[in-house]
Amino acid sequence: xxxxxxxxSTLSVQEGxxxxxxxxxxxxxxNYFPWYKQELGKRPQLIIDIRSNVGEKKDQRxxxxxxxxxxHFSLHITETQPExxxxxxxxxxxxxxxxxxxxxxxxxxxxxx
Amino acid sequence: DVxxxxxxxxxxxxxxxxxxxxxxxxxxxxxxxxxxxxxxxxLRLIYFSYDVKMKEKGDIPEGxxxxxxxxxxxxxxxxxxxxxxxxxxxxxxxxxxxxFFGQGTRLTVV
Numbered sequence: 001x002x003x004x005x006x007x008x009s010t011l012s013v014q015e016g017x018x019x020x021x022x023x024x025x026x027x028x029x030x031n032y033f034p035w036y037k038q039e040l041g042k043r044p045q046l047i048i049d050i051r052s053n054v055g056e057k058k059d060q061r062x063x064x065x066x067x068x069x070x071x072h073f074s075l076h077i078t079e080t081q082p083e084x085x086x087x088x089x090x091x092x093x094x095x096x097x098x099x100x101x102x103x104x105x106x107x108x109x110x111x112x113x
Numbered sequence: 114d115v116x117x118x119x120x121x122x123x124x125x126x127x128x129x130x131x132x133x134x135x136x137x138x139x140x141x142x143x144x145x146x147x148x149x150x151x152x153x154x155x156l157r158l159i160y161f162s163y164d165v166k167m168k169e170k171g172d173i174p175e176g177x178x179x180x181x182x183x184x185x186x187x188x189x190x191x192x193x194x195x196x197x198x199x200x201x202x203x204x205x206x207x208x209x210x211x212x213f214f215g216q217g218t219r220l221t222v223v
Contacts (some may be wrong), residue, residue, distance in 0.1 A: 032210055034210070042216075043203070043214040043215060054150070097169075100146075100161055100164070101212055103155045105153060106155045
């Protein structure tokens with residue numbers, strides 16, 4: 001089945017700097033890759049997603065890139081702010097099950113003021 | 114606004130007890146999921162359901178079962194709770210791609 005690996009497990013950046021989180025997946029037929037943000041004590045929420053027919057997607061300060069050949073995708077956050085501090089999860093949707101999501105292990109991002 | 118509600122925020126149970134975790138969604142979603150969240154392991158899929166009375170095993174179904182008698186409700190059952198099932202349990206629902214999560218149930222088995 002699908003396996004998703006996520007790095008790094010923790011990331012500390014200075015406010016205003018950029019942050020990059022990377023994920024790799026194993027099923028080359030997976031076609032949907034969302035990113036979820038979980039603030040302390042709260043539920044995970046979708047922040048951005050990308051489908052396999054697109055290489056990059058942006059939404060204000062966040063962007064996601066996808067390299068299908070290498071089977072990896074990344075989350076980029078520019079001009080980080082303290083409110084970006086949270087745990088971020090990547091996920092992949094296996095080809096044999098369009099609505100099932102397999103998540104990575106998570107990245108704890110700390111933005112230092 | 115999609116609402117996914119889990120019946121308990123915190124639960125403490127004894128080893129060997131039968132435990133029911135309930136999840137209700139109000140958006141008529143076809144798909145419902147149960148995940149457990151452990152530090153360093155992310156969200157691991159236990160069971161999911163595409164429709165009423167349908168269920169499929171996820172990556173870690175051992176020690177768990179589920180029930181979906183109505184479209185809006187998906188229950189996770191621990192037949193005989195063990196200490197290694199102490200965890201945060203998250204329910205989610207979806208219509209297509211985006212999953213909406215409940216607030217989570219922190220279960221402690223003593």
